[in-house]
Amino acid sequence: MIMDKLDKEILREIQKDGRLQLSKLAEILNRPRTTVATRLARLEGEKIVTSYRAVIDPLKVGFSLLAFVLISVRRSAPSGGKSAQVLLVEKILKDSDEDPRLPWIEEAYVITGHYDLLLKVWAKDLRQLSYFLINYLPTHPDIAQTETMLVLELVSDWRDRLLPIDKVLPD
Numbered sequence: 001m002i003m004d005k006l007d008k009e010i011l012r013e014i015q016k017d018g019r020l021q022l023s024k025l026a027e028i029l030n031r032p033r034t035t036v037a038t039r040l041a042r043l044e045g046e047k048i049v050t051s052y053r054a055v056i057d058p059l060k061v062g063f064s065l066l067a068f069v070l071i072s073v074r075r076s077a078p079s080g081g082k083s084a085q086v087l088l089v090e091k092i093l094k095d096s097d098e099d100p101r102l103p104w105i106e107e108a109y110v111i112t113g114h115y116d117l118l119l120k121v122w123a124k125d126l127r128q129l130s131y132f133l134i135n136y137l138p139t140h141p142d143i144a145q146t147e148t149m150l151v152l153e154l155v156s157d158w159r160d161r162l163l164p165i166d167k168v169l170p171d
Contacts, residue, residue, distance in 0.1 A: 001046045008165045015162045018052040055159050063122035065129055066151040070115035072144040085110045088142050089117055103128050
C-alpha cells in the first residue's frame with residue numbers, strides 16, 4: 001500500500017491517542033470527517049493499524065521485576081512447518097498464560113547469535129522469577145542453556161515511544 005502525507009498524519013495522531021474521536025481527528029488534520037474516516041478504514045483494512053487498546057504499566061499492577069531471558073535451543077528437525085525454537089517459545093507462552101506460578105512473558109523473539117530465543121519477562125517477585133528459571137525451564141529437554149539479565153532501571157520502553165513514521169515513510 002502506498003501511503004501519502006494524510007495517511008502519515010493520521011498514523012501520527014492516533015499513535016498519540018487511540019481514543020481520539022473521528023471528528024476531533026478530522027479537525028486536527030483540517031480535513032473532512034468522511035475523508036479521514038475512509039483513510040482510517042483503509043489503514044485498518046490493510047492491517048497497518050492492527051488494534052486499539054489500553055496500555056497498562058506492569059509496575060503499577062504488581063509486576064516488580066523485569067528480566068530478559070536468553071535461551072539456547074538444541075537443534076532438531078522442524079515439526080508441522082515450525083522450527084524447534086518457535087514450538088518451544090509457543091509452549092512457554094501458553095504455559096505462562098495458564099499457570100499463575102509463572103511470570104508474564106511480554107515479548108518473545110527468535111534471534112541470531114549464541115542464543116536462539118529472547119524473552120522479555122515480568123515477574124511479581126524474585127520467587128516467581130526463580131521458579132520460572134530453576135523449576136520450569138529445565139523441564140524442557142530442548143533447552144540447552146539460558147542466561148538471565150535483570151533490569152535495574154527502565155529508562156524507556158515501547159510504552160513511552162511512538163513509531164517514527166517519517167523515518168520509514170518519507171514525504
